Amino acid sequence: MHLVIIGNGITGVTCALTARRLRPEARITLVSAESAHHFSRPALMYVYLGDLRYQDIKPYEDWFWAENRLELVHATATGLNAATKTVQLDNGPALSYDKLLLATGSRGRRGIWPGSELTGVQTFVTLPDLELMTRDTRQGVREAVIVGGGLIGVELAEMLAVKGIRVTMLIRDARYWGSVLPPEEAALVQHQLDAHHILTRYATGLEQIIGDANGRVRAVRTTDGRELPCQWLGLAIGVEPNLDLAKLGGLETDRGVLVDEHLQTSAPDVYAAGDCAQLRVVAQGEVAVEQLWYTGRQQGETVAHTLCGAAPRPYRRGQWFNSAKFFDLEYQTYGRVPAEPVTGELSFCWQHPTRAALLRINFRSDSLAVTGLNVLGLRQRHDTWAAWLQAGTPVTEVLANLGAANFDPEFFRQYEKIIVADFNQQFPQHAVQLRRRKGLFRV
Amino acid sequence: MDSSQTLTADAPLPEVAGTEKLLLSLVALGLLLLLPATFDADAWRARWCFYAALGLLSAGTLGWAAWKYGRKPPGVHNHNLWLRASTSRGAVAWVTGLVLTGFYVILYWFSSPDDQGNFGPLNQLVHALDPVSQLLRNRPSDQWFLYGTFYTLAILLMGGRALWKYRHSPYHLIRTGVLMFFQLGFAFLLPGLLLAFQRPEFYFSYFWPLKPEYLFPDTVGYLLKDGGPGLGVFMVFWTAVISLVGVPVLTYFFGKRWYCSWVCGCGGLAETAGDPYRQLADTSRTAWKWEVRIIYTVLVVIVLLTALLWVGASGAVPALASVTQPLSQAYGFAIGSVFSGVIGVGFYPLMGARVWCRFGCPMAAYLGLLQKHFSRFRITTNGAQCISCGNCSNVCEMGIDVKQYAQRGEPIIRASCVGCGMCSTACPRGVLNLENGPREGRYQGSQLIHADSLRILS
Numbered sequence: 001m002h003l004v005i006i007g008n009g010i011t012g013v014t015c016a017l018t019a020r021r022l023r024p025e026a027r028i029t030l031v032s033a034e035s036a037h038h039f040s041r042p043a044l045m046y047v048y049l050g051d052l053r054y055q056d057i058k059p060y061e062d063w064f065w066a067e068n069r070l071e072l073v074h075a076t077a078t079g080l081n082a083a084t085k086t087v088q089l090d091n092g093p094a095l096s097y098d099k100l101l102l103a104t105g106s107r108g109r110r111g112i113w114p115g116s117e118l119t120g121v122q123t124f125v126t127l128p129d130l131e132l133m134t135r136d137t138r139q140g141v142r143e144a145v146i147v148g149g150g151l152i153g154v155e156l157a158e159m160l161a162v163k164g165i166r167v168t169m170l171i172r173d174a175r176y177w178g179s180v181l182p183p184e185e186a187a188l189v190q191h192q193l194d195a196h197h198i199l200t201r202y203a204t205g206l207e208q209i210i211g212d213a214n215g216r217v218r219a220v221r222t223t224d225g226r227e228l229p230c231q232w233l234g235l236a237i238g239v240e241p242n243l244d245l246a247k248l249g250g251l252e253t254d255r256g257v258l259v260d261e262h263l264q265t266s267a268p269d270v271y272a273a274g275d276c277a278q279l280r281v282v283a284q285g286e287v288a289v290e291q292l293w294y295t296g297r298q299q300g301e302t303v304a305h306t307l308c309g310a311a312p313r314p315y316r317r318g319q320w321f322n323s324a325k326f327f328d329l330e331y332q333t334y335g336r337v338p339a340e341p342v343t344g345e346l347s348f349c350w351q352h353p354t355r356a357a358l359l360r361i362n363f364r365s366d367s368l369a370v371t372g373l374n375v376l377g378l379r380q381r382h383d384t385w386a387a388w389l390q391a392g393t394p395v396t397e398v399l400a401n402l403g404a405a406n407f408d409p410e411f412f413r414q415y416e417k418i419i420v421a422d423f424n425q426q427f428p429q430h431a432v433q434l435r436r437r438k439g440l441f442r443v
Numbered sequence: 444m445d446s447s448q449t450l451t452a453d454a455p456l457p458e459v460a461g462t463e464k465l466l467l468s469l470v471a472l473g474l475l476l477l478l479p480a481t482f483d484a485d486a487w488r489a490r491w492c493f494y495a496a497l498g499l500l501s502a503g504t505l506g507w508a509a510w511k512y513g514r515k516p517p518g519v520h521n522h523n524l525w526l527r528a529s530t531s532r533g534a535v536a537w538v539t540g541l542v543l544t545g546f547y548v549i550l551y552w553f554s555s556p557d558d559q560g561n562f563g564p565l566n567q568l569v570h571a572l573d574p575v576s577q578l579l580r581n582r583p584s585d586q587w588f589l590y591g592t593f594y595t596l597a598i599l600l601m602g603g604r605a606l607w608k609y610r611h612s613p614y615h616l617i618r619t620g621v622l623m624f625f626q627l628g629f630a631f632l633l634p635g636l637l638l639a640f641q642r643p644e645f646y647f648s649y650f651w652p653l654k655p656e657y658l659f660p661d662t663v664g665y666l667l668k669d670g671g672p673g674l675g676v677f678m679v680f681w682t683a684v685i686s687l688v689g690v691p692v693l694t695y696f697f698g699k700r701w702y703c704s705w706v707c708g709c710g711g712l713a714e715t716a717g718d719p720y721r722q723l724a725d726t727s728r729t730a731w732k733w734e735v736r737i738i739y740t741v742l743v744v745i746v747l748l749t750a751l752l753w754v755g756a757s758g759a760v761p762a763l764a765s766v767t768q769p770l771s772q773a774y775g776f777a778i779g780s781v782f783s784g785v786i787g788v789g790f791y792p793l794m795g796a797r798v799w800c801r802f803g804c805p806m807a808a809y810l811g812l813l814q815k816h817f818s819r820f821r822i823t824t825n826g827a828q829c830i831s832c833g834n835c836s837n838v839c840e841m842g843i844d845v846k847q848y849a850q851r852g853e854p855i856i857r858a859s860c861v862g863c864g865m866c867s868t869a870c871p872r873g874v875l876n877l878e879n880g881p882r883e884g885r886y887q888g889s890q891l892i893h894a895d896s897l898r899i900l901s
Contacts, residue, residue: 010831018893043832048454050523052837059831059850061727138455162522164457195516293830301893323828325871328518328611332828332873379873382826383889407825407876409867411613441696441819441879 001026003307004087004095006077006245007103008032009041010293011274013059014300015101015307016070022308028069029095031087033076035127037062042293044130045155049162080249082267099269099307102246102257103300106239106275106291108152115209120217121233124156133159133232141165141231145220147206148236149176154189154326156234157198168199168228170206170220181374182339184349185331188358188376192327209233239291241276254278256289261314263303271307273299279315285336286317294321319389320372321382329356334385335372337362345371348395350422352377352415359419361395368394368430378415379407396432399423403437414438456526462510469503481567493571501600508604517611519869521722521838529792530719536792544789551780554586562586579632581639588635594712595631599623601715608718614864614877618704622711630708643669645678648706650686652745653806657682659749659771660756691813697879698820699810700862707806709799712788713840714863717796721865724795724842731842734802734859741778742808748774778803797840801859811858820862821885822855824848825874827892835866835875849874852892856885 003019005012008030016028030038043057065072073095079088086094108123110116120136123129137144137160144160146153149171157167173179175186176193193200205223212218219229241256252258252266256278259265263273274296279288298318305313323332337360341347349360357377363370369392373385384405388398398405402416420434476496483489512520529535554565562569562585569589576584602623609615629648638644643666651658667675693701703710724730748770755763787799800807814820822845829852835845841859845866848855855866855875867875 040831040833042830043834046832046834050454050456050526051521052833053525056833056837057831059833059846061844063728134453134455138453141455162457163455192516294827297827297892321826321828323872328516330871330873379825379876382828382891386826386891407823407873409612409614409864409876411617413613441881 001098001308002096003028003099003101004097005030005101005103006032006087007101007105007274007276008035008038008072009103009105009274009296010038011105011296011300012101012103013038014297015103015273015304017068018301018304019308020068020070022304026308027071029071029073029097030065031073031075031077031089031095033074033090036072036074037065039127041125044124044127045159048130048134048159077245078248080245080251080270082249082251082270085269097269100271101303101307102251102265102270102272102276103274103296104242104245104272104276106241108235109238109240110235111147111206111237113206113209115211115217116235118209118211118217118233119215120231121209121235123235123239124152125239133234137163137165137232143168143228143230144232144234145170145228145230146234146236148234148238149173149178149200149202150180150236150238151177151324153234153236154193156236157193158196158327160232160234161196161198165232166197166199168201168230169193170204170222171200171202172205174203176200178339180339182337182347182349182360184351184358185360185374185376188329188351188356189326191356192329196327239275241278241289243276246272246276262306262312263299263315264306264312271303273303283317290317292322319386321386329377330379331374331376332378332380332382333372333374334380334382335362335370335389337372337374346427348423348426350415350419357415359415361398363395364392367392368396370395370398379409381405381407395423396430399432400434401436402434403439404442406438408438410440454526456523463507466503466507466510469499470507471503473497473499473501473503477568480571481564483567486567486570489567490571493568497596501596504600505603508607512604512607512610519611519871520608521834521869524719524722530722532723532793539792540790543791544785547780547785547789550586550590551784556585565589576635579635579639591631591634594708595626597716598626598708598711601718602711605715605718609868612864612868615868618864619714621705622714625706626708626711642671642674643678645670647681648708650682650690650806651749652686652742652809653707653709653804655745655749655774655805658686659752661752690810691817694810694813694820695818696820698818698860698862698877699807699814700820700860700864700877702810703800703807703861704863709783709787709804710861713796713800717791717840720791720796721840722795722837723793724797724801724840726836726839726842726844734842737802738804738808738811741782741803742805744774745778745805778805795840795842797842797861800861801841807859807861814860815856815858819879819882819885820856821878821880822848822860822862822866823876823878823880824852824854824889825872825876826889827852828872828874829892830872832871834869834871838865838869840865845875852889854886854888 003026005016012030016030019026019028037058040057040059046052047054075089075091077087078090086096088094108125122132143166146156146169149169153169157169160167175183176189206220207223208221209217210219217233219227220233221227243253246253246257257265257272257276258280259272259277260280263271265272275291282288299315302313302315320336321334344365345362346365347362351358359378360374361370362372370388399420416434416437420432424431473496476492480489480493480496524530549564554563556562565586569584569586572584572589572592576588602619605619606616625648630646634644634646656662663679666678670678751767754760755767782803783799790798829849831846831850833846839845841861843857843860845855862877864877867877
C-alpha cells in the first residue's frame, strides 16, 4: 500500500506515525510545501522571541524520518486526480497513491479591508508568515496594531512587546476572548496585558489600513473613527481551511473539505483530517471544523486506523480540553466551560484576592455532576479530571479530593483549603470537607 | 524551507536600555580591574584593584539582575537567548570560554608556589586574599583559596540573579538558596575553619566517587591520623555512610536531584553561573551515545581504581603499588583536572553548564543508575496537553530531549536527569511535574494519548 499524506503538520504526521505502527510494510509519503520537516506550529512564536531556534521546534530529529521509512517530499501539490489516483507536484513527477490523506491545514484569515495588501500587514500561522514578520519588523517598527482578541492575537502581542514595540490590540468583543472566557477569567488575562503595557481597545474593529508612499502600512483607522499610527499590522481574526487542492480534485467542500464520520471525502480512498476537514454530521455540543493541535492529532490517529485497517474507525471527538499561556499566566481547561451561564448548570468560581490564580468548576444543578473546569495560574492533572468528567462525579466529591488533581510543582502554595472554604460559603447547602491534600510522595 | 534555518539569527533584538548598559559596564570594569590586580608591580595598588574589582562585579551583577528581572512581572524569561552572541555561541561566548579555560590551565599547572612562595601568574591575586585567608583559615592564602573564593562568589552572585529570575517559583527559590548555603557553608567556610583549628581541610558536601580520594586508603589514613580520634573517625564514617547508604536511600525517595541540584558544588555553579547557558546542551541522539559511552567508563574506572588501591594497601599483592600510584595520578589529571575543571567549566559558554555532570562525573553515573532503577522519582507528563514546542528540551542542561517523552504522554525517567525542574518551569502548558510517587506504575504513561511506539534512542 502506498499512503500519500498532503501536509506535514501534527495531523499528517500523527497519521503517518500511526500508520507506520499498524502497517510496518506500507510505503508512506508525506508531502509539504511549507517545510522540509515537521515542526510544532504553536511554537513558532518562540523562534521569533529568541527562546528557541527553528531546529528546536522540530518534534523529531531529521534522522527519524528515514529510519522509520517515512518519505518526505518538499513540494507543492498542484493537482489531484481521484480517478487515476495521482497527485501532481510542482517540482517532480506525479505521485500515485492507494490511499490519500489531505491534511492541508489552514491559513490566517485576511478579511476584506482596503489596504490589506500593504507591506507590513500579515497573518501569523505558517512558517512563511514567521519569515515575513521577521523581515518586516527588523527595523523601523515602533508601534504595531493587532486585530483580534484570541490566542494568536495575544501571542503576537507578546512577541512584539518583548522586542520593545508598542502594541495596540483591537478587539471586537467587550472583553478579551469573549466568546470563550467568562468575565472573571478575561479580567485576569487583562491584568497580564496591562502589566506588559499592551494597549487594548474593546468593542473596536478595523475600518481601513493606510499605507505610505512606499506601499508600507503607516496607520489604521478604527471603527470608532480614530487613526492609530503603526508600522506593522497583525491580522489575528481566525483561520480558514486550505481548500485549493481539494477543489482542484473536485471534492465536495463547504467551509472545509466535507468528510463523513470516517473522515472520508466525497472521493473514494481520499480522506481529510485536521484543520482542513469539515464533518458533515456534528454531534451535540461539537463543531464541524476544529482547528486545534489536539483535535488534529486525534483525527490523524483515527484516520490512520481507517486507512490501514479492515474496519473503518469513526471519529469521536472525546472530552474537550485545551491550554494556553497569556504572557506569564497559564490556562488549562477540561470539559466544557461556556463563556456565559447556561441553564441547568451552576458555576463555582474561586479567585485569589491578590495573586493571579483562579479556579472555576461548572456542574449540573440537579445531579451536581461536574461538566467543566477552568484554571488560570494553577496546574491541574488532566487524567484525574478526565476520569471525574467521564464519570459525572459530583462537585462535592471532586472538591473533597481536589488535592489529587493538583499538578503544581513542589513547594507551591496549596489553595485547596481556601477553595473548599469558599465553595462552602457560596454553596452552603452542599458543604464539603476537604479529604485529600497534595502530598510529597503521592502522584 | 532552507532559509528558515537562519530565522533565529534574523529576528529583531530589542534595544539595550541605558541603565542596562551602565550596569553591564560595571561588570566589565570589574573584570578589567582584575588585570592591574594581577600585573601591577605595586602590591598595594594591586590589592586595592582586586577588592574594587570584586565590589564592581558584585554590584554590577546584582544590580543588573534586579534591573533586568525585577522590572518585569515574574515569569519565565528566556527571550532572545538564541539571538545574543554571548548565549548562542557567538564571538563573546568564544572569548568567555577561552578566558575561563585559560584560567583553569594556569590554576592547575602554572600556579603552584615555588620556594619563595610565588604563585606564578596568579601570585598577586593569591596574596590579595591573604587578609581574608588569615581571618578564616589562620594561614596565608594559596591558589586553591583564590579559586574557592572566586567559585563561591560566582555561585552567590549568579545565585542572586537566579533568585530574581525565578522568583515566581518557590521550587527554584528554595533550591537555589540551599545550593548557595551548601557552597558558602560546607564548601568554603567550614573547610577554612577546620584548617584554622589545625584539622584536615574536609568538604562535608562531597562524597566518593565525585571526590574519590575520600575513600582511598591514603586519605582515610591521613584523616584518621590528622583528624584525631573523634573528628577523623567521624569524617571517614560520614564519607562511607553517605556514599554507600545515604546516596541510595535519598535517591530512592527523591531521585538524584537531592544531590546534583541541591547540594553539589559543581551543580551549584551550573545552576547559577551556568544558568544563561543551559540551552546550549546538545539534545541529539549522537550526544546521548557519547554520554553513555564516557560516563559509565569513568564510573567503572574509579570503582576498579578504588578497589585496587585497597588491595594494594592491604599488602596482599606487593607488586600492585607500582601500578596503582600512576593510575591514581592519571585519573586525577585526566578526570579531576582536565575534565571537571578545564572542560567542565571552561566550556560553559559553548556546550552548556553540565558538560562534566553529563559526560564525566562518576557520582552522577552512580546516582543515575540508582535513579533509573531504584527510585520513586519521575517527571510526570500531564495527559495529552503537550504541544511539542520544545521549550523543555531547550532548557534541559543535561541535553535530555524531554519533549520526546512529553509528546507521547510518557513519564521522563532518565539516569541523567538532575531534577533541576526547569522543564516544568519553562513548559507553557503546565505539562511537566517532578514527582516522588510510588514505584508501582512509575513508567505508566497517560491513557489520554496513544504513543507512537517508534524508537527515539537506541
